[in-house]
Every structure is written in structure tokens, then in C-alpha cells.
Amino acid sequence: MARKDRRVPRDAARRDFMRSTAGIAGGLLAAGLAPRAAQAAPQPLGTWPLGVTGDSVFVGVTCPLTGPYSAAGEDHKKGYELVIEHINSGELAKHWHHLRGKGVLGKQIRYQVGDTESVPNPGVQAQTRFITQDKAIMITGSVNSATAIAIEKLAQREKVVNMVGASGSNDTTGKDCQRYGFRSQPSAYMAAKALAPVVVKEIGKNKKVAYLVPDYTYGESVFDSTSQFTKQDGGWQIATKQVVPLGTKDFSSYLLNIANSGADVFVNVAFGADCVLSTKQAKQFGILEKMKLVVPNISPFQAKELGAELMQGVYGTFDFYWGLEGRFPLAKFFVAEFEKRYHYKPEWCAHIAYMQTMLWAATVEKAKSFYPVDVIKTLEKTSFSDTTLGTVHYDAATHQLVRPVPVVVGNKPSAMKHPDDYYRIAGLVPGAETMPPAGFFGCKLGSYT
């Protein structure tokens, strides 16, 4: 119905225009000037131009507010609340030169948050509603790779730009990549490539490793990449790989296999509550006394839930850690503003929400247009300086953000300067050093239109 309504006045006018200019366009094509002519009168695409006709634009946000990822989802949501407020009020523009004034191209951002329930279907349903009913000009948010990939596919189908939320799977910017999807979190490959040299140096070469792997795209990605780089850099061998269903509560039978595997290192790939529970139970089985613990992608709130006593000496990577505030002025601004409002240091899911939204807003400002093709092409060729992670850019071939990867190690309780000082940044590996070779994951971005 909505599609029908919107077509009446605009399309009729455009049809008249097209009819009268068809002959001229034919002549321009012959003269090689067609691209300029096409730019002058782009076809309606996705929710454009209907979504940008008023004095505000709508952004569709999805977060897991219920289900096993709800804690990270709440953090994610807070990141969106804060960044949209900062963009609308012009506060972010005062601290970051890529933005101008209040809103985006002078338009205020409206948004709604849909609950993904930690699984793909409700997320896709909510974003479909935002696109069809609210004419969302951009969609964003997830804390699960399966959900992120499903929303990316929806974005490609509906031709609406998708700034992907939290998603670590290689597939997100690999075999499932989309022209309309952009991901800022380091892929499992990038995280593993950054982490491997550090853990090999700290723990030693030629170790036997036990893996606990959640049974979905993210788990397999992290396992593949981590085992590949630790073998390559330090000759680490797989002692056992325990594949566990998502949402497992009692890990005893898997942990007994790990305890009996003769491994020196325990790499826990599980995420969220699953990682917290399995690590806690590994401690109860005495595994952490015998093996060094490595968590390739540390979950939000993990240290708060497990305590510093258990997390000390644990190696892992993050999308963002609040300790980066000492290195990047915008990170300092973000951490301070977040803490002022929510009374805790932001976790990295909040950071992804903040960064992805601000990069999109800056791109629209630079392109001077909300037209999806302009936005995508600008995102593909822009380098953003002075962000919360320094200078970053999206790889044009995969839409993966090329950004530094923080490698952290858990602080000893006695070394903590305040209650949130759980980690020390062991390294900030430049993004370009962690990127896979061109075409490595078989990404084929779809069409622009």
C-alpha cells in the first residue's frame, strides 16, 4: 500500500520528465556523458527519497533486549541512544570535525529500538517494519553474527544502508558480505591475527590447545582463524575441539574432555553468558590451574561477572576498551559522556553502536546526500581521521572496517587502579596488518541498485 501511495505524484512527474529527456539521454550516452546525467536524476531506491522528505530521518535499531545476549544488547542500545542524542544536539560535531551542526544534513534523527530476542527472525521482522512503515534510511544493530548476516541480506534486498552491529564472524564481510552492509568490529580473522603473536610470545611455542566452540557461524570462524594463526606463529596443535550448542548451561561433560585432553592452553570461543558459565565451571574443574586461558573475543561485562581473580592473566581482543581513552581524544569524550549518563564505563557493544552511527552520519555529510548509492560509494572511499580508534576506513572490496585491534590481558586484582580497571592493553595492532589477503573469504558484494 505504502509503495503505491508514494508513487502517484513523484513517479508521474518523473515519467513525464523521462519521456521528454529520453532522446537527450541517448545522445549523451553516445557522447560518454551518461553517468553525470544519471546522477542528476537518480531513480527512487529503497526508502529514498520518501525517507528523507521531512525535516527528520528515521534509523531502525535492533538490539537483543531479551534472551542470552540481553546484557550486551542493553549496552548496545545505550550506545545508540547516546550517539543519536549527540548528533541531534550537535555535541558530537563540536568534538569531531567530520560532522557539522545539529543532526545529519540538518535533519534530526528519529529512531526506534526493536528486540531481536538474541535470534535472527525477530530482528529481521523489526527491521522490515522499520523499512516499510517508518521508511528507515539506515538500519543498524545486532549482538550475534547470525542476526547480523540476516539483517545484512534484508538491507541488500531492500536497498537500505546497514551499519552492522556487533558481529565477529568472518562470513559477515566474507561469503555473506553485501554491498549495503558495513561492519566495524574486527572479524575473527583480524582478531586472531592480532592475538596470535602476543599469546605465542607470552605462553610459548608448540603448545597443545583445547578449544570450546559454540555451534554457529561465529564459533567456527573464530576457531578456524585462531587455530590457523597460532599454528602458523607458534606451532600450536589442537588437542581437542569441543563443539557446544548455543545457550548450554552445564558444560561438565565438555570440560571433562578438556581436562583429560592433556592440553596446555584452553581457548574459550564461547560468547556472552555461555563464556561466563563455561569459564566459571572450568575453574571448578581445576582446568584453569593446569591450562592458560585465552578468550579470542572477550564478551562485554565478562570481567564484571567472573571477577578479576579469575580473569587475571587472560589474553583476548576487544572491539574497544575504555582504556583507549588515553590514546584517542574522541574515545576520551565518548567514555566520559557514557559514564556520566549511565554510571559505568562503556563496554564494546556500546562503542560499536556509537562508532557505526557516527561514521554513517559523517558519510552522509560528506556525500551531501542520503541517496544510498552515494552513501555507499562515499563509505567505500573515505578515510575517517580522529575517530575513537584513530584513523579508519572501510575496505572497498569487503566493507570491513580497517581499524586497529586492541589486544588485552587481564590485570591482577592488586594491579587494578579502580573497580573497572580489569585489563591492560598489551598491544594495539594496526588494522592493515590484520586484514586477510584480497578475496580470501570469497566476498562478492552485490549491486548498488
Add this chain to the structure above:
Amino acid sequence: MPSLGLFLSQLFNGLALGALLALVASGLTIIFGTLGLVNFAHGALFAFGAYAGFVTYGLTHSFVLALAAGALVTGLLGLLMEWSLIRRYYARPPEDQILVTFGIGIVIVESLRMAFGGLTQNVPQPAWGRGILNLHYFFYPVYRLEVLGIAALALFGLYLLIYWTRLGLIVRAGIEDPLMVRMLGIRVPRVMTLVFGIGAVAAGFAGVVYAPIVSAAPDMGSSVQVQSFVVVVIGGLGSFPGAVVGGIIAGEILSLTSMFDPAYSDVALYALMALMLFVLPRGLLGTEGRG
């Protein structure tokens, strides 16, 4: 081939896992056997018990009090559920019963999330349950060993209640012939409320027992509920001894299969359930259906 140490440790772990599943499933089967109602809020009651225990532990620092309070408060919630809503659904089709209990389950879980947040809440192991025991062939956490004992004691208590008390006699008679029980002048609605309360006590108690292992989390009951349904199907719908036998079989399958390929341990459990439904639809110790 797995080593002897690994085999023995998984065999033992299966027993511990099974005892806990049996405890959760016993509440489910008592409610089904007597009231003919499949309680889809059982996992939520399990989580509610864990949170009640968590709060009590925070106030008293006594795990024994946490156990008692968790079981009692969950029992009271069960009584309230039955009195306010469930009893209106006994005469309605099973799908209505499933919907109402499923709905109550969602309300309980999301209320817990609202009150305590989505993060897991740590319930420490009692002082007498800390450490690891060397059992010659393998190491095993002391608390899990004690859980085996606690679950066995609780199941024995339930057994005494059902087979050696007047209430138990009425409950068992209710399973066999509810009409006759009513004709004997017994106030059946009151007994039904009480039975639902007992089922809830079992779920809440198991929730507190499990909390130091898995931490209290709003959706901690979801996977336990599904597994305990499988236990009830294997053991026999409405059969208390069936829940115990089914629990141990399920625990052993989960544990022993994981030794060969952990990805198939859940699959093996459901495959057995499917086989059981095919070969022995009433389960191992199930009797005539409720009609």
C-alpha cells in the same frame, strides 16, 4: 578410544547430571501425573528458585537458608499460579494449558530480567562445597559430588511424601482415578493446588542447588526444562520412579556421547526420545494414559 580415566569421569558425571535432571523432572511429572497438565513454566520456576536463593544468600550468607527459602518461595509462587490461573484451565484443551503455562513462564523470566538485569548473578558455592576431589582416575569438583547427594536425598524425600503419607496416597489415587477420589469426599481442588505447589518446590529447590554451578540467570531454566521433558518422556509420563530412571539415562547419554563427539550429545538424547516414543510410547515406567 577414550582413556579409562575419561570414561569413568564421564560415567560419574552422567550420574550427577542425571540426578539433577531427575529432580527437575520429578516436579514436572508429579504435576502432569496428578493434574494432567504439562507445565511449560517449570523452567521459569527453576530460575525463580535460583534467584530467591541468590537474594537469601545475599542477606544471610547461609546456603542452607538459601535452599530452604528458594524452595519455599517458589512453592508459594506455584500455589499462587495454580489458584489464580492454572485451575481454570484443567477442563480446557491441552493447547490452552500449554499456552497459559508458556505465557506465565515468559512473564516470570522477563520479570526476573527486569528486576535483576540480564547479567548472570554469582551464587557462591557453600564453604563445605569448595575444592576439587582426587578420585584416583579423575578429579571432580566437591560441590558437584555433593549435588549428587543432595538431589538423591531430595528425591528420597519426595518418594516418602508420595508413597508414605496420606497426601501421597491421595495424589497417587488421583493419578489412577480422579473421579473416585472426588466421590470419596476429598476436596480435590485443594489437593490439586497443593500438588502444583509441591512440583514448584521441586523446581525451586533444584534451581538453588544448580545456581552455584551455572549462576542465576533469567533464562537458566530453558535448556533444563527441555531436557527434563525428554526425561519425563523416557521415564514415563506421570511416573515418579520413571523420572528418576529417565534422569539418570539422560545424564549418562549426554555425558558419554560427548566423549566421542560432543556435537552429537544433544542429538543422541532426542534420538533416544524419538525411539522411545516409537517403541514404548508410555515410556519405561509409564502406565495407562490419563484418558
